[in-house]
Amino acid sequence: MEYGLLFGGKSYEHEISIVSAIALKQVLGTQIAHFIFLDGAHRFYLIAEKDMRSQFFSSGHYKKCPEIVLKHQGFHTQGLLGSKPINMESLINLIHGGDGEDGKIASFLEFYGIDFIGPRVEACVMSYNKYFTKMLAKEKGIKTLPYVFLDKREGSAIKGLSYPLIIKPNRLGSSIGISILKDEKDIEYVLDEVFEFDSQVMIEPFKEGVKEYNLAGCMVKKGGDDTESEFVFSVVEEPKKRDFLGFEEKYLDFGRTQKVKKADISSELEMQMRALFKRIYNPLFVGAIIRCDFFVINDEIYLNEINPIPGSLAHYLFEDFSSTLERVILPKEVSIPITYHYIEQIQKAK
Amino acid sequence: MEYGLLFGGKSYEHEISIVSAIALKQVLGTQIAHFIFLDGAHRFYLIAEKDMRSQFFSSGHYKKCPEIVLKHQGFHTQGLLGSKPINMESLINLIHGGDGEDGKIASFLEFYGIDFIGPRVEACVMSYNKYFTKMLAKEKGIKTLPYVFLDKREGSAIKGLSYPLIIKPNRLGSSIGISILKDEKDIEYVLDEVFEFDSQVMIEPFKEGVKEYNLAGCMVKKGGDDTESEFVFSVVEEPKKRDFLGFEEKYLDFGRTQKVKKADISSELEMQMRALFKRIYNPLFVGAIIRCDFFVINDEIYLNEINPIPGSLAHYLFEDFSSTLERVILPKEVSIPITYHYIEQIQKAK
Structure with a gap:
């Protein structure tokens, strides 16, 4: 190819x-x-x-x-x-x-x-905007952390939340602009900082000791056939523990060329993650190799975020990346006939 | 202008x-x-x-x-x-x-x-896709009719629904491809027909005698000021009763140049509709003149759909359309500095 x-x-x-x-x-x-x-x-x-x-x-x-x-x-x-x-x-x-x-x-x-x-327009909007991802997950019966969504224009007051909190720009990836808020007294300052990156923020509880797992995958042609499909999944990775996911560390992450070690999880948990992945992927993300980032808390899986274009396509997680890439199913273009049927009818009736 | x-x-x-x-x-x-x-x-x-x-x-x-x-x-x-x-x-x-x-x-x-x-990318996706509109309404605490969403690729069986049903292409406006299904026996045939227009369909109960109301509006500059905003609302219209909203009738609708008569509803109901409209509009639809189509069932308001670019901008619903248009607030472009700060740091560290 x-x-x-x-x-x-x-x-x-x-x-x-x-x-x-x-x-x-x-x-x-x-x-x-x-x-x-x-x-x-x-x-x-x-x-x-x-x-x-x-x-x-x-x-x-x-x-x-x-x-x-x-x-x-x-x-x-x-x-x-x-x-x-x-x-x-x-x-x-x-x-x-x-x-x-x-x-x-x-x-x-x-x-x-x-x-x-890569992701199509709808897939982009639903994954790039963390607020919309929450809605999508809810609709599909997939757990996410509780959240408060805040828009600068609306400027709602946020009171009565438990600290610490994690505050993220609503539409930005790669950990850019993320802040941990330990105390209510700093909220104005921290919000100002995050609003530098986006006019909307997503606020979630910051839980220490949460297990984080990444799973990448895509829908591919089955065998040489164009009509049948199957999923290819990557290994599940437990990303390097970072109390606060810094931009520079993540940044270097994007340049990775080495394979990673498979996370030490039960095959049952892995199967559950794959099932959730499929539920998210199909049919919205057809055409893309995506990575879903999950949290596991008390043996329950939560969707953290959907990365519709992971760093260097998360090649390092796949066993045979090159052949997976070749087999990715691309959505078919829909042909739309433009007949001028109605305009002609009206002209005749005149 | x-x-x-x-x-x-x-x-x-x-x-x-x-x-x-x-x-x-x-x-x-x-x-x-x-x-x-x-x-x-x-x-x-x-x-x-x-x-x-x-x-x-x-x-x-x-x-x-x-x-x-x-x-x-x-x-x-x-x-x-x-x-x-x-x-x-x-x-x-x-x-x-x-x-x-x-x-x-x-x-x-x-x-x-x-x-x-006009609507921006996110606003388009959330209103053009009826399934996403349902999610948005739910998130914002706005009622919609119950529904079943069906994707051709997933081909879920639908059983146990009460008839009659209304089946719509998930991503299409102007009543194109809409079918009423009175009996389960015709479902395969009707689905095939609707799938001609889109690979996804939205299925809802078809309720007779439902009151339908349209309200258009937008966020505009307040006075000559660029920083303050207010809403302009159109009159509420009760669209011409059509048992089955035909394409040709709707089509002629798009060419309207006459003002319409205000619907005969209480000012309380009108105020409620305006409040729901604002909740939907802000901040997603800033920059656009949109029309929200509501149902009223037992004095409760349901969102039917959001029309992000109504026919000839629904000018016939506004008192002073031309000045409203001039005052529409457009979202500001965000400037993003590209500094190459991180790449330079890494080069220095080498």
Whole structure:
């Protein structure tokens, strides 16, 4: 398979996406035929393989690369004699956070009918917005931690909560902007800080000693058949314990190229997680490799969050990542007939 | 105010959007400076005012109009000597259904930082998908009719429901594809029919004699001030009674240019509807003029659906539509600094 790899984006996770793309390049090698970078000014650039180093982007050198445009039939280079399509079999959306996970890039790709691996618009919105994820989990009968949702514009007072609390920007990943609040007296200050990142925040109890587990997976073609499907699951990982999940640690996480050790959990718990994963995935996330982050408290599984584009696609959790990627089922484009039937009827009746 | 008006789209509501745009042109007159048509092949055309007749589109004549592109700083005409921006103060998104209400067009406009009146990506997804609207209403403590959600891929059996039922495509507006099911024996047939329009369906009890009321509104600037806001509400309309809301009737509805009569309801009920409207609108729908369709059963209000881009913006429900439109508050673009701080730190540490 010849992939295009799309990374960058105008978001707080811009740098993370660059590191993530460099890691995925090491894993997939020549299977990635084209590297496409979206910069903070919302311009796309075609990056040569040899330039896939973090400094190439931080230094601004990428601006000397050809600027490309996204339109019908995909990305195009532009020259004096017109534009030329950049050929690929499928595009991997590896833009973490804003643009990539909020539905914008998915919209472009769906609009232009481009085959891509990544969450579709609805899947993005339901997972990027933590408040909507809570609603989705509730609807599907999946436990989540209790929460208070706060919008800056509404400015509701929050009283009578038990401390400590964890306060997260509602629409941001990679632990950016997360604060632990130990005492009510600091709430104004901490809220101000989190509101820097998003106008909405999600407040949850901060529980110490909670077990955390990550499970990635996707729906793939069964055998060579296009009509039958099955799930591929990764190993369950117990992420490195961090009292407070720091951005820098998570950041380095995105550059991982090594496989991880399977978490020490019962096969029963693993089966339960897989069942919950399927309930979340199907049909909303078809087309994407996602990672579900669970908590286990008193043997009960809680959904913490859905990561619709995990760092370097969580390749390090899969046994055979490359073949899994090739088998991902992409949603079919729906054909919609435009007949002008009603307009013609009305014209006749006039 | 000089508006651009965007209409059409690749959707079952393509024709409806054309009729809707022609009606809005009659209402806003010269305030609309540019008409932009999105055809079924996902190409944008700049339409001259004199050509804003339904036959111009159904005949395919629009293809002789200049094709334009959407990019940074908005829509552009393209000539031999480069591209030229089409200037407008604000764009009205009047693409009903797919493209316009599913988040795709909103994504383009948000991505390119274009001022527009219409729902943003999240608002589109939460209102276009009836299943998500149910979740949102539940979360906000707003009643809706009981329902069964069905996805074609999952193919759940539905047994033990009370008839008659109303079966709707989950992601489609304007009553397209809606069926009434009187008896279990017809369920397979009816489901097949509805699945023609969408791979997901929403099933609800069909209640006869339910009162239906529509209320439109938006958040606007208070006085000349940019920082203070207030709500403008339309009159409450009791839509013409239709046992079965037919597409053709609804279709003609979209072309309305006459004001409607206020529904005969108590001011208490009206106040309750306004309170529910605000709870739904804020903050998700900021930037849009939306219409909430309510049912009243035994003096209790139920949310039927949220129409994030009502036919010709439901202008006929407003007392002073033109000034309301001018005062709509648009969400502010968030600036995101891309500093390369972390990449630089890592490079130093090497």
